[in-house]
Amino acid sequence: MTVMSYEERLTAPRSWWGLAVGAGVSLALILLPLGPLALLAGLVVGTAAGAALVSAYGSPRLRVVAGSLVAGDAKIPVAALGEATVLDRDEALAWRSHKADPRAFMLLRAYVPTALKVEVTDPEDPTPYLYLSTRSPERLAAALRDVRA
Structure with missing residues (x-):
């Protein structure tokens, strides 16, 4: 008797990764009045946080x-x-x-x-x-x- 194994990861759709970029752009625009360094930090932090959320939501197996x-x-x-x-x-x-x-x-x-x-x-x-x-x-x-x- 062979036991069939099954595995699937419920990954988020590719289009959702655009939301992560959108979060970064939004945070960058919010921080724009504080200067270019704050804008860059907002872009990086917002994109990373958005990507972490999309990845976590799409991680169940x-x-x-x-x-x-x-x-x-x-x-x-x-x-x-x-x-x-x-x-x-x-x-x-x-x-x-x-x-x-x-x-x-x-x-x-x-x-x-x-x-x-x-x-x-x-x-x-x-x-x-x-x-x-x-x-x-x-x-x-x-x-x-x-x-x-």
């Missing part, structure tokens, strides 16, 4: 390793999980808005249009399901099935 699903900082044994449902763009939108349960664990990134909904079967856990933004919901569901088998 989804992994299936050693019988566990690791989603961001959460680690859940696959034995505590039930059926995985692949959500297309429309269903993912519905499950992160009007169908959402406030008790659910959501690793949500709005820039990732598809997702996987995984039932939690552990009776001790009040979490009804996991909502996991993923660019490859079919592959993640297959990896969970393979680990469970």
Whole structure:
């Protein structure tokens, strides 16, 4: 029996890096009255801070390793999980808005249009399901099935 491993990083879209540059330009313009050195420092510090925020927001990973699903900082044994449902763009939108349960664990990134909904079967856990933004919901569901088998 081979155990399929899965790994994905939910990186922010390239266009978001323009926001980091915009933050630097904005801070530079705010500091413009203080002189050219302050302008340069504002540009560097603002861009670095914006880039750090974009990078941090785009850093969560989804992994299936050693019988566990690791989603961001959460680690859940696959034995505590039930059926995985692949959500297309429309269903993912519905499950992160009007169908959402406030008790659910959501690793949500709005820039990732598809997702996987995984039932939690552990009776001790009040979490009804996991909502996991993923660019490859079919592959993640297959990896969970393979680990469970």
